[in-house]
Amino acid sequence: METTPTPPAPPPFQAIADLMRAHARARPAQVALRQGDQLLRWAELDAAMDRVAATLQHEGIAPREAIAICGHNSLDYAVLFLGALRAGVTVAPLPTGTTVAQLEGMVADSGARRFFVDASVPACAPNVPRTRMDDADALRAWLVPPGTKPARVKVKPDWAFNIIYSSGTTGTPKGIIQSHGMRWLHVARADNYGYGPDSVAMVATSLCSNTTLVCFFPAMAKGGCAVLTEGRFDAAGYLALAERVRATHAMLVPVQYQRLMAVPDFDRYDLKSFHMKFCTSAPFAAALKADVLRRWPGGLVEYYGMTEGGGTCILEAHLYPDKLHTVGKPAEGHDIRLLDEAGREVPAGEIGEVVGRSGAMMTAYHNQPAKTREAEWYDEPGNRFIRTGDVGRFDADGFLTLMDRRKDMIISGGFNVYPSDLEAVLREHPAVADVAVVGVPSAEWGETPAAFVVPRAGAPEPEDLRAWANERLGKIQRLAAVRYLDELPRSDIGKVLKRELRERFAGRG
Template identity: 30%
Template sequence: MSNERPWLDHYPDGVPAQIDMDAYASVVAVLEEAFGRFKDRPAFASFGKKLSYGEIDAMSAHFAGYLTGELKLAKGDRIAIMMPNVLQYPIALFGALRAGLVVVNTNPLYTARELKHQLEDSGAKAIVVLDNFAATVQQVVADTHVQHIVTTGVGDLLGGLKGMLVNTITKHVKKMVPEFHLPQAVRFADALDRGAHHPLPKVVLTHQDLAFLQYTGGTTGVAKGAMLSHGNMIANMLQAGVWIGRNTKLGEEVIITALPLYHIFSLTANCLVFTRLGGLSWLITNPRDMPGFVKELAKSNFTAITGVNTLFNGLLNTPGFAELDFSRLHLSLGGGMAVQRAVADRWKKITGCTLAEAYGLTETAPAVCINPLDLKEYNGSIGLPIPSTDVAIWSEDNQPLPLGEVGELMVHGPQVMQGYWQRPDETAKVLTADGWLHTGDIARMDASGYVYIVDRKKDMILVSGFNVYPNEVEDIVMQHPGVSEVAAVGVPDEHSGEVVKIFVVRKDPNLGEEELREFCRENLTGYKRPKLIEFRTDLPKTNVGKILRRELRDEKKVPAAAH
């Protein structure tokens, strides 16, 4: 069988070919094991405040009690969590899972339009939101199924004077909390107090039960909820866990969590994998503040860090980073976008730790391939398929290709989603009857089982590890009355890998760049907004009139000045 799975011969020592899916009945079983084993160890840290596993256990139990006892939410109901990396996040997350609810992770930077779509589509009955983003909820909540709102401030769990200070600075000095009016909302601390009067619900969960609706554009524009079950999440936790296992020490790891926990990479790799190991997740609320980020790193005594290429590059270019103590660092994992060789080489030189590239998808919870952690240097590959995962390269007519041939990367394994929420048509496009997932990525596999991405999903734009679907950007720009035609493409950018560029044919000859930018600001999250705008008299098209994005992408034009 090994010749069909060449990668197994190249696995790091001690990594099994298969994982034991029966080890845990649900994600909750993993959490409760960790709460018991690591009761007095620190679990999460933020703004200098640490919460132990025991404290997280108690608070998440209270939150679960609130959701079921006070709000009467039932197993399978959806709850949206709209927060950056703050201590409230894991408490809300673990509480919701312990109550048997399905978590809908929501990007706090969503515009009203994007948020409304996600809340409507998921049918979420409740939302937990940080004050900074509550104004967006206020705009749309009346048009959704949301009946319950829980709000919280950045400093609410930091305690005493410090918490008050952080909240005051956030609101009044930095002006980061737009005014909002949600009279029906309950404060997070009050929810915990009220929940303490209710018992922890006894919910029976199996591998088949849904844990998350993780929204993604897939390969097309409109955001769809990937249905990730408890089984999917356990699988990926165990797969990643055995891969990094030999290097990790139970109860002693400190992982830097700078990627947002609402992103599947951070959710699984940082929050869940390291909770099972009894690690301390050091939450970085605003990784864009690089000097502040480096100060946090100096305090943390970290052993592991995950990130996207832009994040590692940013750190390498921040004064003070090179002087940090890297003696405990043994795991640097890059994913979400291609890791660039120059960045990987510099990272190794400065930290002494190889930056291992991994590959995954929202639809696979997310890990599919990871490079061996004992890799001596960057190899340009996304790594080997992880345990219990089959990977194949298929031709356009869905036939497996021999090693070395280029085709579509296909994935099969226990981490592959159940499908897209309430979209059987979209599910059928990507999942075969026997469970193989079309990734839409073009790849090849070498004789040792290493996989190389040759070309990404044809038109997708990857900005700092976030997928931007040209269709969505074009759909929005087309809503401007002065626009006749538009095409969105990705152009290389040294900071974020790629940025969005749009080519626009005007309907109104007076339409200017600034007006269009303002329109995009109102309707698109930051990373989706066009950085470059070029006006054209016409756009290249196929004989059936389809705009040729590839042709625009391939033009060796001097990019317009960035703003």
């Protein structure tokens, strides 16, 4: 068992929307939100939030009821989200790029009373009113007159703040309920990383993702400025924007760091304003962390955890440059344990499934009690933990090294093969830009590893790369195939969709 000392009690709970009202009164002319040439100052944002809250109340949407939002990041998206919170209304920010059936299912499951979309969302027929948030006339027609004040709502910590739909990389989307109290814990620790009225946080991942929200809401709650990027992620454009706005904070996923560090003239950009950069959501290669530390000013923090909550590990990479192969130590007050296949805790130094417990756990999967029970593990005294499905091992210093997702582990001839080990070897080849290893069926071994590689210019033939790798791998690890792709299939927040790769190998995708 790995745990950290119980932290001091956090400050008394405050609703984020109430904190934002105080910032608007203290610094009305300071910029709070920016995207391209558009900006909202704190007084303007506060008034816009009031207008949204009043409209929801006028429509009869009560506190603890829900709305759903689906679309690309925009100022209107952010204002709708924040205004709903002021009314005590739960927000279900839905992922783009899903099927119509999945989208309709998520809207229905959330119980949303209204559905806000933009032009990127396919036509679908959920049985709720639908409003185009990117259509100024439609949005104006829905809103009550400017200056309308909402009735005051006293939000409670156990109320649902948002419902994040996450199925990882497989399965039907599950609604993860996160409370106002959980979000408050994120805000309460934001001082540790320099958030404040002078912070400028870059937002380059979707507002539908918990990855984004763990950076966006501390910036807002502490009275800083959030800068939303536009369109598809453009590495050179991101660096130029960060230089121009004097960014201090950023949350990025590993594939974004990879693309940024590969910009040929990266070193010409002035990034000295950065105080802290964050990363989460997908494996973050040690060599890439080292490159970020060497060339990009400011600290680098990696979070390991799940949208569902449970325990979190934190690696302050700038403080522990010899631990870049790990995801850090349990956060203060978080209890992380490792289990064997039978659900028993494993001895120190052994490999096991990661389970965690903290004050930031999800309440439940929305409307899915059976799935909730599957995700839970209880220790002997009856304390509730969340299962991650990840396999890892603690080192002698209490740092956690992840091996792989349990469902992605390959069992070949009765032996466990960890794809991450094979991917690390392949990344040593200079012609490999990106790689993912999956298990595919084998008549002889049950499963066997296959690699999907994004090659650089001048790469050898796939069979030659396979031979190169197999010379460096153990007998049970050897690759049965190497296939080249232009890019790996990824989710909105950069996770490799290994299910799609397995389907492609089988000829189904």
